[in-house]
Amino acid sequence: MKRLCTLALSFYQEPSHGTLKARQPLPEACQACHGGYADYSPYDTWRGSMMSFAAVDPLFLALNAISNRDLEGVAEVGDFCLRCHTPAAWLEGRSEPVDGSALKEKDFKYGVACDLCMRMVDPLTEEGKALSRPDTMVYANGQYVLEDDYVRRGPYSDPQSPHKSQYSEFHTKSEFCGTCHDIYNPVYNLETPVETTYSEWLYSAYSEEGVECQDCHMPAVEGYAAYAGNLELRDNIYRHEFAGSSVWMPDVLVWMYELEPGEVEALMKTKERARETMRSAADLEARREGDMLVVRVTNLAGHKLPTGYPEGRRMWLNIRFYDDAGRVIKESGRYDPVSAELVKDDEIKVYEAKPGLKDVDGFSEGPSFHFAMNNWIYKDNRIPPRGFSNRAYEERMAYIRGATYEDGQYWDTTVYAIPVGAVRVKVFLWHQSVSKEFIEFLRDENIGNNWDIFDAGEKMYAAWEALDRSPPVEMAGVEVPL
Numbered sequence: 001m002k003r004l005c006t007l008a009l010s011f012y013q014e015p016s017h018g019t020l021k022a023r024q025p026l027p028e029a030c031q032a033c034h035g036g037y038a039d040y041s042p043y044d045t046w047r048g049s050m051m052s053f054a055a056v057d058p059l060f061l062a063l064n065a066i067s068n069r070d071l072e073g074v075a076e077v078g079d080f081c082l083r084c085h086t087p088a089a090w091l092e093g094r095s096e097p098v099d100g101s102a103l104k105e106k107d108f109k110y111g112v113a114c115d116l117c118m119r120m121v122d123p124l125t126e127e128g129k130a131l132s133r134p135d136t137m138v139y140a141n142g143q144y145v146l147e148d149d150y151v152r153r154g155p156y157s158d159p160q161s162p163h164k165s166q167y168s169e170f171h172t173k174s175e176f177c178g179t180c181h182d183i184y185n186p187v188y189n190l191e192t193p194v195e196t197t198y199s200e201w202l203y204s205a206y207s208e209e210g211v212e213c214q215d216c217h218m219p220a221v222e223g224y225a226a227y228a229g230n231l232e233l234r235d236n237i238y239r240h241e242f243a244g245s246s247v248w249m250p251d252v253l254v255w256m257y258e259l260e261p262g263e264v265e266a267l268m269k270t271k272e273r274a275r276e277t278m279r280s281a282a283d284l285e286a287r288r289e290g291d292m293l294v295v296r297v298t299n300l301a302g303h304k305l306p307t308g309y310p311e312g313r314r315m316w317l318n319i320r321f322y323d324d325a326g327r328v329i330k331e332s333g334r335y336d337p338v339s340a341e342l343v344k345d346d347e348i349k350v351y352e353a354k355p356g357l358k359d360v361d362g363f364s365e366g367p368s369f370h371f372a373m374n375n376w377i378y379k380d381n382r383i384p385p386r387g388f389s390n391r392a393y394e395e396r397m398a399y400i401r402g403a404t405y406e407d408g409q410y411w412d413t414t415v416y417a418i419p420v421g422a423v424r425v426k427v428f429l430w431h432q433s434v435s436k437e438f439i440e441f442l443r444d445e446n447i448g449n450n451w452d453i454f455d456a457g458e459k460m461y462a463a464w465e466a467l468d469r470s471p472p473v474e475m476a477g478v479e480v481p482l
Contacts, residue, residue, distance in 0.1 A: 048266025205387025
């Protein structure tokens with residue numbers, strides 16, 4: 001049996017907090033020119049994003065408390081997590097203590113804010129290497145590098161601005177996003193992925209074709225970059241909602257915190273953007289072949305479907321066969337909204353990842369929500385993107401387990417037996433961002449946990465109960481006569 005120990009990883013064992021000397025302006029300084037003038041303005045769209053609320057996300061706070069307890073005396077894992085969820089605090093040395101007790105009000109309020117992103121430099125360029133430890137830098141694990149000079153970097157080669165600005169190709173590339181959206185367990189086993197969204201994209205057709213993360217998650221519109229006179233009308237003003245699959249979490253944030261009306265409005269807009277994003281992420285087909293129903297789900301996204309932090313996140317097929325009286329005579333993948341349980345059956349297809357523990361003293365072997373300790377992937381049948389490579393995915397630890405996809409395959413086919421008397425069938429593809437099992441884990445593991453100084457486990461569970469228990473979102477649906 002392996003003992004839990006800290007792996008000697010040079011790129012994890014950096015200073016436990018940042019050393020940025022230049023001031024970090026608050027987002028309100030940006031709002032004066034970049035907010036309030038259009039529904040696409042950078043500040044207003046960012047204010048409703050999950051980036052903006054990254055430091056107060058109760059799911060994150062609850063899980064961070066559990067991870068700090070799990071690894072107490074072994075590693076200060078909370079510092080690693082705070083690095084991405086409240087980078088301004090990390091850069092200014094407030095990530096210690098790792099329970100977040102040193103964080104200031106501004107750290108909670110702004111999460112991942114303007115200053116971080118607009119000062120980042122590519123760590124693998126000469127400029128980036130001069131500011132960092134070039135032998136350890138990668139586009140992963142929060143390895144961001146900032147220039148001390150107060151220069152705003154962005155996608156425009158001809159910026160019209162009263163402050164120092166310069167063009168940055170890095171800001172137009174997926175490598176920028178990979179900084180925080182490729183995460184591997186640096187505490188116990190680097191070969192255990194936490195999330196691999198960047199790597200999933202990197203070894204797909206989208207990467208080869210030059211389709212970047214920003215193209216989908218920061219869609220360009222025509223407009224103005226700021227509220228000022230005589231500015232050039234541009235066709236590449238990028239929205240900052242960063243919409244993904246977070247349809248439910250905006251409701252949680254509104255329910256849990258006393259937000260300003262503008263913040264609530266921004267969150268609700270992001271929620272709808274996320275719903276639109278989910279509806280465009282997959283194609284669903286169903287056809288009859290003899291006595292069987294053949295259902296095909298095609299991944300239209302540039303990464304696995306679903307992607308991101310996997311615990312509690314899942315996608316599944318719901319098949320309902322009807323007789324000529326309109327009665328459901330057979331159903332697979334039924335979700336009970338009262339109990340918040342996905343009812344298991346012999347034909348159910350659930351797309352999910354299940355990391356867990358293997359050969360660790362004192363802990364049960366199998367799938368686990370203890371993400372900071374997990375060292376094994378027991379299941380990952382999430383659908384890969386178009387053009388993926390099995391070999392490359394193995395090398396990048398974007399593992400596929402419990403399913404077989406040929407190189408390049410970006411769809412999955414499932415077959416169901418058609419019951420006698422069925423005259424039509426409805427097929428739905430559902431996505432749920434937080435499962436009942438995960439919510440109960442966050443609550444139960446934080447009972448008596450001194451690291452949970454924000455009572456996040458209890459509050460997350462209360463929000464879940466108050467807000468329809470994280471209802472699944474319909475991604476696609478078809479009806480087929482039989």
